[in-house]
Amino acid sequence: MRPVVKFLSDELIEKIVSEARSILATLGIEIHNNGIVSMLADHGARVDTGSGRVFITDEIVDKALKAAPRSFKLFDLFGRETHDLSGYNVHFTPGSAAINVLDYATNDIHRPTTKDYVDYMKVISGLGHIASQSTAFIPGDVHQNISDSYRLFLSLMHCEKPVVTGTFTIDAFNIMRDLQLAVRGTKEELAAKPLTVFSCCPTAPLKWSDVTSQNVVDCALHSIPVEYISMPLSGFVAPVTLVGSLVQHTAETLSGLVISQLTNPGTPILYGGSPAIFDVRYETTPMGAVETMMIDCAYNEIGKYLGLPTQAYIALSDAKRLDAQAGSESSMGATLAALAGVNNISGPGMLDFESCISLEKLVVDNEICGEVLRMVRGIEPKEDFPAIPLFEELLKDQHLLISKHTRKYLKDEHYFPGPAIDRANRSRWQEEGGITLRERAHEQVNKLIADYVPPSLPEDVRSELTSLMDKEARRYGMDRLPHYDL
Amino acid sequence: MSVLAEIKDGLVCGDDERVSELTQQAIEQGLSPQEILSESLIGGMTIVGERFKEHEIFLPDVLLAAKAMHAGMEVLRPLLIDAGIPSIGKVVLGSVQGDLHDIGKNLVGILLKGAGFEVIDLGNDVAPQSFVDAAKERGASVIGMSALLTTTMPTMAKVVDLVKERKLDSRIKTIVGGAPVSEMFAREIGADAYGFDAANAVDRVKSLTTA
Numbered sequence: 001m002r003p004v005v006k007f008l009s010d011e012l013i014e015k016i017v018s019e020a021r022s023i024l025a026t027l028g029i030e031i032h033n034n035g036i037v038s039m040l041a042d043h044g045a046r047v048d049t050g051s052g053r054v055f056i057t058d059e060i061v062d063k064a065l066k067a068a069p070r071s072f073k074l075f076d077l078f079g080r081e082t083h084d085l086s087g088y089n090v091h092f093t094p095g096s097a098a099i100n101v102l103d104y105a106t107n108d109i110h111r112p113t114t115k116d117y118v119d120y121m122k123v124i125s126g127l128g129h130i131a132s133q134s135t136a137f138i139p140g141d142v143h144q145n146i147s148d149s150y151r152l153f154l155s156l157m158h159c160e161k162p163v164v165t166g167t168f169t170i171d172a173f174n175i176m177r178d179l180q181l182a183v184r185g186t187k188e189e190l191a192a193k194p195l196t197v198f199s200c201c202p203t204a205p206l207k208w209s210d211v212t213s214q215n216v217v218d219c220a221l222h223s224i225p226v227e228y229i230s231m232p233l234s235g236f237v238a239p240v241t242l243v244g245s246l247v248q249h250t251a252e253t254l255s256g257l258v259i260s261q262l263t264n265p266g267t268p269i270l271y272g273g274s275p276a277i278f279d280v281r282y283e284t285t286p287m288g289a290v291e292t293m294m295i296d297c298a299y300n301e302i303g304k305y306l307g308l309p310t311q312a313y314i315a316l317s318d319a320k321r322l323d324a325q326a327g328s329e330s331s332m333g334a335t336l337a338a339l340a341g342v343n344n345i346s347g348p349g350m351l352d353f354e355s356c357i358s359l360e361k362l363v364v365d366n367e368i369c370g371e372v373l374r375m376v377r378g379i380e381p382k383e384d385f386p387a388i389p390l391f392e393e394l395l396k397d398q399h400l401l402i403s404k405h406t407r408k409y410l411k412d413e414h415y416f417p418g419p420a421i422d423r424a425n426r427s428r429w430q431e432e433g434g435i436t437l438r439e440r441a442h443e444q445v446n447k448l449i450a451d452y453v454p455p456s457l458p459e460d461v462r463s464e465l466t467s468l469m470d471k472e473a474r475r476y477g478m479d480r481l482p483h484y485d486l
Numbered sequence: 487m488s489v490l491a492e493i494k495d496g497l498v499c500g501d502d503e504r505v506s507e508l509t510q511q512a513i514e515q516g517l518s519p520q521e522i523l524s525e526s527l528i529g530g531m532t533i534v535g536e537r538f539k540e541h542e543i544f545l546p547d548v549l550l551a552a553k554a555m556h557a558g559m560e561v562l563r564p565l566l567i568d569a570g571i572p573s574i575g576k577v578v579l580g581s582v583q584g585d586l587h588d589i590g591k592n593l594v595g596i597l598l599k600g601a602g603f604e605v606i607d608l609g610n611d612v613a614p615q616s617f618v619d620a621a622k623e624r625g626a627s628v629i630g631m632s633a634l635l636t637t638t639m640p641t642m643a644k645v646v647d648l649v650k651e652r653k654l655d656s657r658i659k660t661i662v663g664g665a666p667v668s669e670m671f672a673r674e675i676g677a678d679a680y681g682f683d684a685a686n687a688v689d690r691v692k693s694l695t696t697a
């Protein structure tokens with residue numbers, strides 16, 4: 001049986017959804033994008049031109065819900081299936097998009113450069129339990145107007161995993177689409193085998209900015225999957241109660257669903273988010289707070305109830321270093337999200353309120369993800385009944401170390417984390433240097449960087465990607481991108 | 487308890503109605519508006535600020551006190567204007583061009599108002615020119631900028647440069663803040679101050695306006 005955690009009864013889910021629907025119909029949603037407002041008006045939504053609010057009726061929401069796919073798949077650089085985003089399947093992806101990188105040597109932060117990004121690519125390529133990459137931070141050594149597209153370019157050049165990404169402007173979408181087309185060849189092929197997921201955020205409370213709503217439309221027009229990242233901050237720009245925050249999250253996410261499904265019915269989406277409670281003591285948005293995680297799991301239940309695949313920013317921490325807080329918050333989040341069946345779990349590697357990536361933490365989190373993925377496979381009998389023959393063998397040999405049953409099921413039943421998580425006895429641990437988790441993780445980072453093998457992208461794709469990025473860089477006066485000098 | 491102490495107490499408790507009534511009473515008793523302002527209102531907010539820093543009270547308590555301060559100021563303002571007493575300072579505030587994050591900026595605005603500053607909030611996605619024009623036209627002595635994206639931070643430098651270019655730097659000071667911003671960045675771009683959170687921003691603006 002697959003273990004499952006639930007926070008909401010069906011009755012409460014129905015009540016939350018129904019309240020969210022009445023909010024959309026009576027208070028409306030403010031959309032700062034004329035094109036989208038008139039598109040919604042064409043579909044029968046009432047618009048208050050003065051306030052810019054669009055009133056979305058139940059019929060429109062139902063139309064969007066009917067059109068939205070119940071599941072979709074992601075494919076790697078070479079078109080191989082990596083993700084089946086459906087049911088209770090779970091996949092992990094690194095948190096994004098950090099402002100800083102935690103420097104191992106100084107234990108302090110620095111602004112990332114192209115070298116940091118490429119190192120990250122090398123590490124993520126070798127981490128087996130994190131199924132996708134994300135454009136996890138922004139290299140600071142290129143013009144700011146290309147820093148979002150440049151990280152996608154580096155991702156596609158260096159790692160074959162599908163990419164969770166997003167743009168900072170309307171304009172940057174074009175190059176980010178073209179880079180994907182260079183990999184897949186045609187628009188149809190890209191639609192058939194999605195390579196990326198774009199994060200698009202409504203603004204709490206009940207608003208869509210011009211940029212992020214246009215991103216939803218542009219993705220829909222190319223059938224590029226979108227994850228809605230609604231961020232009610234409980235007690236600040238959302239009700240303090242978890243239920244109230246869920247009502248707001250539902251309304252904001254349904255409004256995003258309406259924008260994409262009315263633009264292009266059937267375009268893939270993830271019912272996602274990055275809500276948080278607001279810590280009134282420190283004026284911060286703790287991702288590691290237990291209540292934040294409860295809201296995440298609960299909206300995921302609402303998404304499932306509506307029949308949609310889900311996403312959450314959850315397996316991450318607010319600690320500033322790779323310490324016990326980092327481990328406990330990330331594990332608790334990963335465990336809860338996996339038990340709740342969040343299909344795409346964002347977070348590994350992230351610290352400091354989504355603002356700092358640590359490669360060492362990524363290595364540790366990969367092992368946590370491994371344990372969690374094992375856990376959700378649950379407990380199933382495997383030639384355990386009748387029990388007597390196996391116990392006869394045990395009593396006879398006094399161990400089962402080399403029994404056929406053990407050899408057949410060992411790797412399936414037991415997951416062996418490491419090298420970051422330590423299970424040596426003290427003497428052996430001492431003998432092997434007596435080093436800490438952080439040091440072991442760092443050694444592994446170095447090993448992954450040294451062992452890295454670049455994806456064997458066909459030369460024509462590689463040069464198409466390079467020339468597209470060079471051209472974009474020249475638009476902003478950069479003749480030579482830093483990746484050439486690594 | 488004197489009426490001045492009672493106002494201060496009402497403010498610390500965040501009771502806007504009581505502060506409004508007591509301020510009226512104090513005026514009727516003939517106390518000077520300047521005295522009520524500095525002793526009770528600003529004095530009260532100073533206590534609130536200190537307690538907040540010590541984690542004795544939380545943000546909502548500060549906001550309630552700020553609301554009470556505002557209520558007192560409503561009563562006092564006409565008298566202060568008549569007496570020719572200037573407000574403690576005017577601040578032009580906004581999130582820089584390309585940046586739509588405004589939660590932190592709004593908090594800074596609320597606390598600045600609470601501390602008695604007049605705040606001209608230009609919203610988000612504010613062009614460099616608009617910051618400087620607004621500060622000049624409205625006679626503000628401080629421009630406060632917020633940025634949450636690494637990609638929008640360079641715009642802060644443009645505002646600082648523009649203030650210098652227009653030779654306004656002797657009378658308009660700049661303060662920057664937001665998650666990716668640091669003291670070092672502020673120094674690099676030549677901004678006059680950096681605030682790591684809203685309460686700290688108020689302290690820094692105070693020192694800019696009294697310097």
Ligand code: B1M
Nearest residue numbers: 097166201586587588589590630632635636663664681683
């Ligand atoms: C004048 O003097 C001063 C002095 C002090 C000042 C000051 C000015 N301004 C602030 N302060 C200081 O005082 C305040 C009070 O203590 C503090 O303000 P803060 O704003 O830091 O703190 C607030 C009280 C609470 N914190 C916040 O409100 C920010 C939290 C995070 C999670 C966040 C939020 C909430 C949002 N976001 Co966005 N967001 C993130 C943030 C993560 C983070 N670590 O900060 C960040 C900043 N966002 C990011 C991104 C990528 C984006 N966001 C976007 C959108 C949004 C929402 C709309 C969903 C929402 C903002 C809603 C709003 N009305 O502001 C998009 C931006 C579009 C755009 N062009 O602006 C989008 C591009 C995502 C997308 N693809 O759509 C990341 C930036 C990456 C980078 N390297 O630059 C990010 C770090 C999250 C992440 N890891 O991805 C201090 O900094």
